[in-house]
Amino acid sequence: MSEVHLHIEGGIAEIRLDNPAKMNALDVGMIRRLAEHCASIEADGSVRAAVLTSEGDRAFCTGADIKAWGEIPPLDFARGWVREGHRVFDRLARLSLPTVAALQGPAFGGGLELASTCDIRVMAPGAKIALPEAGVGIVPGWSGTQRLLRLLPEPVVKEMALFGRRLDAERCVSLGFAAEIADDPRARAFEIARGLATLSPRAVEVAKWMIHAAVGEDRDAMIEALGAGMVGASDDRAEGVAAFREKRKPVFPGT
Structure with missing residues (x-):
């Protein structure tokens, strides 16, 4: 079977x-x-x-x-x-x-x-x-x-x-x-x-995304994933989410 x-x-x-x-x-x-x-x-x-x-x-x-x-x-x-x-x-x-x-x-x-x-x-x-x-x-x-x-x-x-x-x-x-x-x-x-498996999993993952974006393997998703990951690690994202939850206007620190 x-x-x-x-x-x-x-x-x-x-x-x-x-x-x-x-x-x-x-x-x-x-x-x-x-x-x-x-x-x-x-x-x-x-x-x-x-x-x-x-x-x-x-x-x-x-x-x-x-x-x-x-x-x-x-x-x-x-x-x-x-x-x-x-x-x-x-x-x-x-x-x-x-x-x-x-x-x-x-x-x-x-x-x-x-x-x-x-x-x-x-x-x-x-x-x-x-x-x-x-x-x-x-x-x-x-x-x-x-x-x-x-x-x-x-x-x-x-x-x-x-x-x-x-x-x-x-x-x-x-x-x-x-x-x-x-x-x-x-x-x-x-x-x-x-x-x-001994290498940085995040570095390997991002490097694979970058290479795939360059050669056209799911390019649109790879580019947006890379951008989302970069912005997702920022203080601006944290402030935006906090402001939404607290129902106030965000004050973005730009970091």
């Missing part, structure tokens, strides 16, 4: 795909569970970093389970399957804490799009990435032609989406998509996460 597990220990959250019989392909239930786990992580103030892993050693994730979407009517496919997947993947990409993906095997289609939501990726020597959707008569639907273009050059994305080329781990590192290659990517991902 397919599942997505969440385990939190020592300030590190592990989100683990568990559908090894289908090479960790994603179905509706797994997508919903990802959303639930993102909410749990955000609500848990003890978490400093998250690691995205998957069960078994055959694949990280080979995309969306064809049986899960193959019979969905076109309009429902666009409205539900594609948009819901986007919503959940965006939620993962926009977690306020740093995320690391451990790719012990192929990340194809939706699996590649899922890995692309993380801040850092570690790949096994034999891992590959691809966008094979054209081979089954569809197109990338969970940001393979959008977010992925912020991580890889346009010609490279075209190689995968138009010509079906697969990129090996060495090329992924040379292009900057993966941070490094490790024989045990899960162990290395946790090592990176534990290092992240």
